[in-house]
Amino acid sequence: MPDRNLINIANNLSDLKQQIRDAEVAYKRKPNSVFLLAVSKGQSIEKIGKAILAGQLAFGENHLQEALPKIAAFPNKKLEWHFIGLIQRNKTKKIAEHFQWVHSVTDPQIAKRLNEQRPNHLPPLNICLQVNLSQQKNKLGVSVDELSDLADYCLTLPHLKIRGLMTIPFPKNTFEEQRAEFAKLVELFNDLNAKNFQLDTLSMGMSNDMKAAIAEGSTIVRIGTALFGTRDQ
Numbered sequence: 001m002p003d004r005n006l007i008n009i010a011n012n013l014s015d016l017k018q019q020i021r022d023a024e025v026a027y028k029r030k031p032n033s034v035f036l037l038a039v040s041k042g043q044s045i046e047k048i049g050k051a052i053l054a055g056q057l058a059f060g061e062n063h064l065q066e067a068l069p070k071i072a073a074f075p076n077k078k079l080e081w082h083f084i085g086l087i088q089r090n091k092t093k094k095i096a097e098h099f100q101w102v103h104s105v106t107d108p109q110i111a112k113r114l115n116e117q118r119p120n121h122l123p124p125l126n127i128c129l130q131v132n133l134s135q136q137k138n139k140l141g142v143s144v145d146e147l148s149d150l151a152d153y154c155l156t157l158p159h160l161k162i163r164g165l166m167t168i169p170f171p172k173n174t175f176e177e178q179r180a181e182f183a184k185l186v187e188l189f190n191d192l193n194a195k196n197f198q199l200d201t202l203s204m205g206m207s208n209d210m211k212a213a214i215a216e217g218s219t220i221v222r223i224g225t226a227l228f229g230t231r232d233q
Helices: 004-026 045-053 064-073 089-098 108-117 144-155 175-194 210-216
Strands: 035-039 058-061 080-083 101-105 125-130 160-166 201-203 220-223
Touching (some): 004 045, 058 064, 089 108, 101 108, 144 160, 210 220
Parallel strands (some): 035 220
16 A cells, blocks of 8 residues: 555655746746755654655755764765754864755854865865845844855865855745845845856745745755655654
8 A cells, every 4th residue: 555655745746846847937947947955854764765765865954963863864875965054163073074065154164164174085065155134133144244255255165165145034924025035135146146256056945935036046945844744853
């Protein structure tokens, strides 16, 4: 008898991919230009395994201690693990060793530690700079005013590859408001590329604002509950 949970996750994944494709068409994006990152924070190893069987190969984790057993459980070299949460200084070594991407670099000290602790036998660690668009002190991210300096510094670090920008905007009620918030990140992205940074990644958009993010140019959407269902922890 088929496993109902596997069918659900497989169906959810298929539905999400179709929503992304439809949004690409609706907002005149190139086909397959938006990448689905499955946010597996709080989800079980069993659910992640079912998502892998359904064809999902990229997973985002917020907490190192939760992520490491999951990474160890799936030694498949085709998998990509993305760290998307707050980076504590005492966790940078393990993050640098076990992840292919980090979306949440916010300051030079964290970037320096990730660079120094990235093993030499691994390719440069792909990073995004997380930007605090709202400029609120309780929001994680580099300020808009300090972004260019941080990007300049990251270019000097040989074991990091700066790929783009990430944001988690303050929630907005309407589609138009969501788009306007994401447009701020796109403007910063374009400004850096005008300075020859050659960025290619905009990590923005989650379940509630995915379509607005795609409309504004997102290349990675981070989706959790819509794929896996409620969190297990």
